[in-house]
Amino acid sequence: MNESEVADARVHTYLSNLEALLRRTDKELSREFIREISASIAQHRASESGDPLEAVRTILTKLGSENSLAAQMIAIDIDNRRKLGAPMRTAKYLRRNWSWLLFALFVVVTVSVFTWAANYQPEFSNSGPGGVSVTNANGAPAKNINDHYANFTTFFPTTKIWKAKLIASIGVFGSQGIHIDYVGLHPQSPWLDDTKEYGLPYHYTYLLNPYTGKEDGLFNGSSVPGNGLVETTIHITDQCGTSPSALIYSNFWVVYDFHGFHHVVEIPLNQQFAISCNGY
Amino acid sequence: MVLGETDKAFTQMRRGTLASCVLALLSEGDLYSFEITKTLSKLEGLATSEGTIYPLLNRLNSENLVKSYWQESPDGPPRRYYRITREGLAVLENFTNQWNVFTESVNSLLKELS
Numbered sequence: 001m002n003e004s005e006v007a008d009a010r011v012h013t014y015l016s017n018l019e020a021l022l023r024r025t026d027k028e029l030s031r032e033f034i035r036e037i038s039a040s041i042a043q044h045r046a047s048e049s050g051d052p053l054e055a056v057r058t059i060l061t062k063l064g065s066e067n068s069l070a071a072q073m074i075a076i077d078i079d080n081r082r083k084l085g086a087p088m089r090t091a092k093y094l095r096r097n098w099s100w101l102l103f104a105l106f107v108v109v110t111v112s113v114f115t116w117a118a119n120y121q122p123e124f125s126n127s128g129p130g131g132v133s134v135t136n137a138n139g140a141p142a143k144n145i146n147d148h149y150a151n152f153t154t155f156f157p158t159t160k161i162w163k164a165k166l167i168a169s170i171g172v173f174g175s176q177g178i179h180i181d182y183v184g185l186h187p188q189s190p191w192l193d194d195t196k197e198y199g200l201p202y203h204y205t206y207l208l209n210p211y212t213g214k215e216d217g218l219f220n221g222s223s224v225p226g227n228g229l230v231e232t233t234i235h236i237t238d239q240c241g242t243s244p245s246a247l248i249y250s251n252f253w254v255v256y257d258f259h260g261f262h263h264v265v266e267i268p269l270n271q272q273f274a275i276s277c278n279g280y
Numbered sequence: 281m282v283l284g285e286t287d288k289a290f291t292q293m294r295r296g297t298l299a300s301c302v303l304a305l306l307s308e309g310d311l312y313s314f315e316i317t318k319t320l321s322k323l324e325g326l327a328t329s330e331g332t333i334y335p336l337l338n339r340l341n342s343e344n345l346v347k348s349y350w351q352e353s354p355d356g357p358p359r360r361y362y363r364i365t366r367e368g369l370a371v372l373e374n375f376t377n378q379w380n381v382f383t384e385s386v387n388s389l390l391k392e393l394s
Contacts, residue, residue, distance in 0.1 A: 032348070032360070033338055036313055039357040040330060043314045046356050064331030072335035080342050 007056040011041055014060055021070035025077040027096060033073055037063065117259035122174025122226070124254060124267050132273045137161040153273045154246075161200070161239045162275060167208065168252050169231045170224070170267065177225040182255040183232045187264060201238040208233050240277030247275040294326065299336060299345075300375040301326060303368050306346060312359035313337055337362060345371055 001009075015038055022030035041059050048055035063069060084092065094101065134142040134155035142157040155164070168183055183205045206215035207222065208231040215233055224230050234252060250272040254265050298320075305316060317333045320326050340346045345368035350358045364372070 029338065029342070033334070035350075036334060036338075036360045039359060040314050040317075040334065042357045043359075059330070062330040063334070064329065069331055069335065073338065076335065076339050076342055079339075 003051065003053045007045070007052040010053075010056050010060070011038075014041075014063075014066060017066040018070060021066055022073055025074055026080065029077055029080070030073065037069070113259075118261045120174070120176060120258050120261075121263060121265070122172050122176070122178065124265055125171040125173065126168055126252070126267050126270050132164060132166040132269075132271050134162055134164045134273070134275065137163075151271055153271060154276050155273060156276050156278065157240065160241060161237065163235065163237045164249075164273070164275070165233055165235050166252075166269065166271070166273075167231065168205075168234055168267070168269075169210075169229060170254060171229050172224045173227055175226045176258065177223060177228065179221060179223045179257040180230060180254060181221045181257055181262070183219060183234060183252065185234055185236050185249055185252050187253040187266070201236055203234065203236040206233045206235070207231070238275070240275075246277070249273050249275075294328070295332075297375075297379075298326070298328060298332070299340060300372060300379070302333075302336065302340065303345060303364055303372040303375075306362055306364040307369060307372055310361045310363045312351075312361045314359070316362070340368070343367075 015034060018037065019030070019034055022034070041056070041063075044059040045052060045055045048058070081089065132153060132155075134144065134157060136142055136157050137159040142155045142162060144153050144155045146153045155162075170180065170183065172178060172180075184203055186201075186203065205219040207217060207219045208214075209216045210229070210231045219232050222230050238247070249269060251266045251268055254267060256263055256265070301320065301323075302316060305311060305319060311319070313334060316337070317328075317330050320328055320333065337346065337348075341348050341362070344365055346362045346364055348360050348362050351361050353359050
């Protein structure tokens with residue numbers, strides 16, 4: 001290491017020590033001061049043509065110890081803080097830390113929005129007539145007994161395979177719109193492809209046109225505005241023997257998406273029904 | 281008062297007047313810190329170290345008596361220039377008036393004694 005490098009190292013150490021001693025003072029004050037001292041040392045070195053190490057030694061002696069310089073600057077900083085009132089101190093703190101505060105605000109807002117989105121659940125209702133029809137495999141209507149008081153119907157299919165169809169009118173009561181991904185009689189994930197028949201029970205849902213009363217194709221999800229309505233028809237094909245003798249259906253299931261969060265809700269059927277295989 | 285205490289008193293007085301001397305220098309025009317130190321070091325009785333001047337300039341800056349700005353230098357690192365403010369000029373004027381009265385009084389007293 002030559003003399004010039006030793007001199008550089010000594011200056012670097014001096015400035016680093018000074019910076020460390022001033023770490024708690026006002027950032028702008030200490031930054032400007034260290035920059036000024038650094039410039040002054042450089043100017044002094046440039047003006048001295050002799051031994052670089054000696055030049056550094058001279059200017060550092062003139063500047064005094066790092067502790068002594070820092071003590072004077074800390075005293076200035078304390079006086080400045082005293083002079084500033086609480087509102088000014090707060091304003092200064094906000095000015096100096098605005099990026100962190102902005103980041104903290106962003107985090108708080110993001111977490112709040114995510115929490116709200118994760119928990120948002122509008123009121124659901126099944127507002128339609130909820131008419132249920134069950135047919136035998138040949139399409140003939142299955143016999144049924146209707147308990148008007150309990151609004152409960154029991155169907156008695158006479159073939160092993162039976163089919164049921166019901167209308168589900170889903171009213172969404174909430175300020176925000178949602179996207180309904182799945183409607184069905186089973187709490188099945190909409191991500192499973194239930195539109196292809198792999199075996200029984202086989203179920204699928206159609207979108208129902210409320211004006212024409214006709215089915216508008218398979219229900220593949222639908223956006224519903226706040227306080228909106230979507231009408232569907234749920235179809236299920238099952239067979240006696242694979243299930244208990246009486247299957248009771250009292251709810252249907254809706255899976256909806258709200259800002260990337262999936263929610264599953266269970267909605268009561270307007271007309272509950274059971275399938276009794278005793279007659280088969 | 282012993283002989284050493286006279287020196288101490290002068291040191292105290294120099295420290296007390298140093299800020300005003302810096303303001304007086306700056307009232308002639310903007311100067312950068314290295315220049316201020318050099319100029320003061322040439323004046324007999326006012327010679328002072330960089331270790332005193334730099335914090336002093338920063339204090340004057342904090343008190344809004346001077347304002348600083350950086351300017352590129354054609355030969356070397358950027359320089360921190362200082363400019364006296366209106367408040368600084370008022371303080372300097374006040375000091376000058378009081379100093380004149382004070383020195384005249386002290387001088388006339390010393391003349392009478394001699």
